[in-house]
Amino acid sequence: MNESPPISSFRATGTHARPGLAGAFRGLWLLTWRSQLTLRQLPVRLATLLVLPLLVYMTVRSTDKWALRRVDLGKSSEELINFLQRLKRERIPATVQTSKALGDILDHETQQSELTWQEWTSESPEARLQRLKDHVANWDSRILSRAKAVLDDREFAEFQVVQQRHRDHVLLKLTEVSVPWSRTEPFYHWLINFYFFLILPLTCVRGCGPLIRDELQADTLGFLITRPVSRARLLMLKYASQVAWLEILLLLETLLLFAAGAAREVPALGTLLPLVLGVQMLAVPAWSALGLFLGQVTTRYMAAALLYGAIVEMGIGRIPTNINILSIVRHLQTLLSQNAAVYALYAWPSGKVATAVGALLVAPVIFLGIATLLFSVIEYHHAAEMQK
Template sequence: MNANPATQSPARVDMFAAFRGLWRLHWQRQLAWKRLAVQFGLMGFFIFLSWHAIPSAEFHSPKMAQDVFFGWVIGFYFLTIVPLTCLNVCGSMVREEAAANTLCFFTTRPLKRSEMFLLFYLGNAAWLQLLFAIFTVLLFGIGFLHGIPGLMKLLPLMLATQFLAIMAWSALCAMLGMAHPRYIVVGILYGLLVEIGIANIPTNIHNLALSHHIQTLLSTHSEVELMFNWTPGSMPIALLCLGAATMIFLLLGAALFTWRELLPAQAAPEN
């Protein structure tokens, strides 16, 4: 009779099934009526402000109305509201679970911690993509109703650039959330120093800023380029840098999540 215990083969995990399960939990949390009421309330308030902030081309110069639309939708909404929302959502994605003492439920599953971090990121990024795609279409709908010219050409470019930007910003913010409990303060300082400061330096160092590459993509629309006075760059380089930055931030965030053990008391944000 063999006294040796039977060896068990390691469990094999279907990553797609794991993502579906995590997405289902995330979807249920986002669709909770209190959170949904807050999100749609803020969305409705911003749409209301946008309706009154964007002038009608019927009563104003079409060029002036177009410039105001670009400044509101690209300068304020896309380059300010969207990254700050990514910072709030993805920066807290792990710390929120740890603070609620539910992170142990995920880390005891037969998944590597790096894989779990990636699933957290994909779930939150997918929700942000859906939310801001709807938001952008609504804002462009206001522009169409106000007679803003040139929007049919800009909308697909805006949606494609927004997709890449949200993936990169979400990866950066997820990494910052793992790096420091004051991730919102750190993220705002990073944005001021890198995404605004370094991005406007007219040397190759501006390639370190995600916003520079986002501006390069949007500058393919000639009227946007003229309105913001952005220097057009190379689209392939911009795409390569955004993709590489997303991967680097994800690797750093996954490494921090693998090496660090967040306890509920340590995970509470100190913003």
């Protein structure tokens, strides 16, 4: 073993200088990322990061598959059976030849209509829906005109009823039961609805809520609060280092999501990516500060965050008056609506960009301010924490 240095040479020089903001941040940043990025945790972190991009990749169809997508106009044999049963109920005799002729017409027209339908990759959901309705109407009119030639008047009158029901059922299935998503729509739903407005806020709250509580429960807070850093500064720097870590982590996640979108040839991602990254830069500090604040006031900060979401974001935020300025989600929507595709898809109520940016900058200051005040005044200690 090496001979330890004598005490006289052991004294550091200049250590009594109070740590500067940058130095203290650097120390906390080192502790933050080193404890969260370990080889042992790496597989889990990577797997977590890859879940959403994989979902995007699996749910957004490739252009080739999309072009081959067929509409389902139902089974012609079932329609023929329904027609024959209806004739029987009405005591109208049906010949074998008539049945066969009608069956051929239904099979042929249905098969033709399904084959001639083509998906267009750049078509909007509304335009596609209208084209689909027209396609079904053409299919219907061709069947009726050909059926009229092989059926007598009474039979044709009954067939019209059966065909109308069948057409309505097919149309309902195609337009309502099967949601008429465009090819790229799942990408936006994963990105905006699921990732941006659910995963990202929860990740930030989960990341910053237990900043102090985890240290208390592990009984390691004493190592930090006995450093020559004021409690307010300590909390702010701990928050800042965690936010920096989350920004990096979520930047990776966003890039992977867009990579999955690009692999599926989602158009115009080049204009959406900078906007999403910019808005994310603002969203992460805001949600993180909310998490930190909630973590300071309760051990059940995740439940508190969900309650906050229900009351403020989903309740107050949707009231069409100025009070909805309290909603972080609303400001994020305003900023994301600057992208044409997002605006067309969601049609959120419009707001001022400057107000939204200002609110997203002020929100973390308010939450962080309250959390800092609490941390400066209230004693947090291990024994009390473990009794909760």
